[in-house]
Amino acid sequence: MKKVKALVENSIFENIILGVIVFNSILMGLQTSESVVAAIGPVLTALDWVCLAIFIVEIILKFLAYGFRFFTSGWNIFDLIIVIMSLFSGFAFLRVFRTFRVFRAFRSLKALKSLKGMRSLRMVSGLKNLRIIVEAIGESIPGIFWSAILLLLVYYMFALMGTTLFGPTFPDWFGTMGKSMYTLFQVMTLESWSMGISRPVMEVFEWAWLYFVPFVLIASFLIMNVVVGIVVNAISEVSALEVKEEIQEAAKEGSRQDQILEEVRLLKEQLNKVEALLDKDNN
Secondary structure, X not given: OHHHHHHHOOHHHHHHHHHHHHHHHHHHHHOOOHHHXXXXXXXXXXXXXXXXXXXXXXXXXXXXXXXXXXXXXXXXXXXXXXXXXXXXXXOHHHHHHHHHHHHHHHHHHHHHHHHOOOHHHOOOHHHHHHHHHHHHHHHHHHHHHHHHHHHHHHHHHHHHHHHHHHOOOOHHHHOXXXXXXXXXXXXXXXXXXXXXXXXXXXXXXXXXXXXHHHHHHHHHHHHHHHHHHHHHHHHHHHHHHHHHHHHHHHHHHHHHHHHHHHHHHHHHHHHHHHHHHHHHHHO
């Protein structure tokens, strides 16, 4: 099992899987074109099944390598679910699962983690930056979650007020809590919120600006800027950690080089001693 574990953790193996993921994503895009499907549809289908077979082999190898620890990784569980759905899509009565094949492309986000520490891909700075952003988004999820809870609370309060105040007069926008929350979502996106919603309401209720302006300030500017700040801070932290790890790795490489040089020096000394002994014997 150690050999299998070494295989699945090998950078070459990870690069091959990443290449298959990218290739499979391109295939799924080609399968949406009617002209391409009419021309080489069977070939695309065959290649898609080949990619799926490779993913199945990957999961089997990882399960053999890690055992039940395989299920401790969220990425492994995600891979397993996507592969199972792809297998189900092969049955005619379960064709609806074909829609979920698109999530295979998200596996490339996992594969980006394998770029970490790969000096041969240092020149591909775009991939490195993309990996940093993906990791930062993952790190910022807890903060974004609590920001979403706060935003939901703001939505609920303003939707309750809007339904009570404007519901009887504007039932299409504020007739129910659901309609009010959707209207507030449009207001938060700043899409035609002034001329399309607030000003018509203000023609009937002149004081309605006291309702819309605070909501825009809180939802669109305050909370959304908090979310942006959380993500930016996470990117800064991940970038700083990346730089620190690169410095540590460079230091380790320098230490290894010094060790190699010392071994070479000792080897030269031993060779000189051997040559001296040979010269002495010849004399």
